[in-house]
Amino acid sequence: MQLLNTEQQEQLFRECRHRAFHLETQDGYAVEDEVEALAKFLETGEFEYDPEWAHWDNLMREVTSSGRMVQRVRVVTEPHADYTRFLYATTQSNLDAGEDIRWLPRHAIDPGELTTDDWWIFDENLVAFTTFEPNGNLGGFAVTTDPRIVRYCLSVRDKTWSLAIPHQEYRAER
Template sequence: MPAGTGGKLLSMAQRRAFHLEVQDDHTVSNEDEPMRRWRAGLAPLDPDNYPPDWKRWEDLTDEATTRGVALQRVRVVTEPLTEYIRFLHAVTDRNQAHGEDIRWLPRHNVDPSEVTVDEWWLLDDEALAWTLFDGQGDFSGFALTRDPVEVARAISVRDTLWPKAVPHNTYEPGTR
């Protein structure tokens, strides 16, 4: 996600920002070099190849958590993991070091009625921002609503999935 857009979104949150991810592939252009390095068995992230958007995201999450915002993310994933999700798993420690609480939930442990097909952010249980992608799969923005029915559905999904999801530090990708 371009950090500028994410910054506007995170600045709206005062207490809690929850992100639901459900897609097994989001390969985007600013991840090409880190993925190439990861595939080659090299450290995917170092000062020489760290994507500037990722550094800006870390600064935004640092700022949000300093303001007292709890940043939570659940990644609903298909096992065995796709290459992209394995890559994300390999770099998630860095997100967590900057304040995100990230959990993993194997798709086979979720009833389809408990999850949405869209990805979104829930901000303070008051606003819902669907994540939008362009035809190439790159992030293109958000669609924001405060509709109480939509927000209530997102709260229900979050409250159902969060306790089922496995914290990043203990998640061992399955081979199902």
């Protein structure tokens, strides 16, 4: 596996020809540029878009406006953790940038059919596992093209995507 820096991670999206898919399995993340927005959300229940996030949204617009798909399945515990409620509130900006996001209640899938890792799969031939630093911050992508790992992640993608509920139909009050 190779660990990618931020520029290399972004290049994966730019080089993606058809589909980028993200599986998110954690009920909370330590994302440095979300700390203030999360604290405010937990205090007030209101979400305020942070202009620092525009870089990601612009990258997603670049990818999706060319006809390529960016999809996510967020596997979540119900009732929701604080971070999941925050994530739900932030999702509209992802949708506006062209992402297709679905929610999968953790109890709706057999744990044996799911990974505990977060990862992206690009064009059905490259998996980029999300790495985390000891403090919980995102550490980067560890990529592989190992056919066995790719096939396994494709099967998890297909299973979770088929079971997950589109954002517009999913209710956050769960």
